Amino acid sequence: MNLRAICLLSALCVCSFVPASNGAWGSSPSTAASKNNKLTDKLVENIVKKNFDGFAKELASPDMDVNQPDSKGRMPLLEAVKTKDIKFVDGLLQYRALAASVDPATGTNPLMEAFKLGLTEVGRHLLAYGADINTANKAGQKPRDFAPNKGIKELIEKFDDGGPAAFEDEPGTWFYTNNENGIPYWYNRHTTEARWNMPPSCAWQKVEVQHQPTRYVNYVTGQTMHTLPNALAWRLLNRQGLDVWFNWRSNHTQSDIPGELPASMLEEAKAMKNVRWYNPRINKHSWENPDELLEWKPVYNPEQDATFYFNVRTGESTWDQPPELAWVKVDDNAGPWAHFWWNPKTGEKQWHDPDHKTWERHNSDL
Structure with missing residues (x-):
């Protein structure tokens, strides 16, 4: 587990965790937080001073609402971007900060600030959590209007091609497990990073409504699409007597159950074990239903x-x-x-x- 994850997890372990409405795990919000901003004042103060230990401690406060401005009207996530330190941004996003939030006074959003400062990795992280390059501030400016370097320009092009899903981790990256105290969390098998809240690639749900096209909704980023996301392109296979999971979009194979599949689709995937299609006329194979x-x-x-x-x-x-x-x-x-x-x-x-x-x-x- 990397240092950033260890620091944040150790600080957050002091509070109790309950399932969030979107299936993620996080600190239970309190209505008290909306009635005063003393907690947010301390949080923003630690962000501005780049005091990560104090920042993590404030995040663990039971009544903390990271989407509330402080008494000066400053939004925690926007101030975190200004530090140019991604660990403050990541900590807030783990605690359900809204990547698409805006400054109430100016309409400036965190992504616009990241682009202005040329912070490519911060911008990429915000886009992965649902930030929109087309959200305008009160002056009519949009994040896409600011591209000071090649990295930012490439982010804009990538977003235009695939939306927030283009910035998701590869299928098979995250899995759900428990720590030594039995508290569930998400673990990144590549970076050894750990987080409480559901990663965007694991937040897709299939929505079927009578007389409407099937759609897929990401409950972290808010993105909706009508084609199968890469994160859900899994098939259970039996190879030489062993069951394995195969993602046909990324060509990734693993033995454990994919963290990206919601419970409803997991049962569906198990029922489709080994299923694939072949078209003899055009000599084409497909894992996806034709x-x-x-x-x-x-x-x-x-x-x-x-x-x-x-x-x-x-x-x-x-x-x-x-x-x-x-x-x-x-x-x-x-x-x-x-x-x-x-x-x-x-x-x-x-x-x-x-x-x-x-x-x-x-x-x-x-």
């Missing part, structure tokens, strides 16, 4: 008693059936195959099945 490979999904609208089509990658929706889903099987007793396929959108005709209809499911041991 239905999930299609960008367009039909969604029934009960109010209009009609089906619309939703694009899980772009978020676009249309009543007009996309050409790739428009293939119709037509009986043709006079033809060589008794039927052919016709696409009314494109006018195409073909004897063989459309590519997306030729997948074969397999579940034999590997």
Whole structure:
């Protein structure tokens, strides 16, 4: 365990821990914290003075609310960024500081300050916890307006490509365990870092609502997507008599249960043991359900008693059936195959099945 984690964990162990509403673990907040800011005053004072021991001690206060400004209106996370020391930022984020918080007076957010100061690693950490490069302050400035170095520019490009998920740890990085006192915490197998609160890569949940496209929500960063996140791309396999977990996006294999899988998806994954698909027509293998490979999904609208089509990658929706889903099987007793396929959108005709209809499911041991 690294020094930063040891210092923070040892300081925080003096308080009791209860499950947070998002499934993470943290100190139980108190309504008393919202009625006075004396505790926040001490916390911010230690941050400004870069007194990490005092900072960790204040974090352990039972009534601490790290998202409350002090009596001078200073936000703890914003002041932590100004120290240019990532351990203060990380400590607050572990204690459920909101990466997307803003200064009540100016609207400045911690990410903007990090970008202004050229703090690439601090910026990366904030982005991983849900900071948004497009949040404007009261002057209309956004974090993306500040790119003083190559590292910051690359962070902006990476965010534009994948949002907060682009900054998550690789699948298999974190697992949930207990310390010698039986208190659960998250452990990073690569860095030996330990933390109480759920890492962003482990905060994904699958949400299914009738007559709506399936979506995946990250309860740490707030990100929502309609395609399977890398963190959830796990399959249980049996290899030479041994069960192992395989993440097909990162090509990572491990024996222990993935910390990224929520309980509901864990049972689903166990039921899908060894399942994969093969398409002989295009000679392609897939660990992901072929239905999930299609960008367009039909969604029934009960109010209009009609089906619309939703694009899980772009978020676009249309009543007009996309050409790739428009293939119709037509009986043709006079033809060589008794039927052919016709696409009314494109006018195409073909004897063989459309590519997306030729997948074969397999579940034999590997």
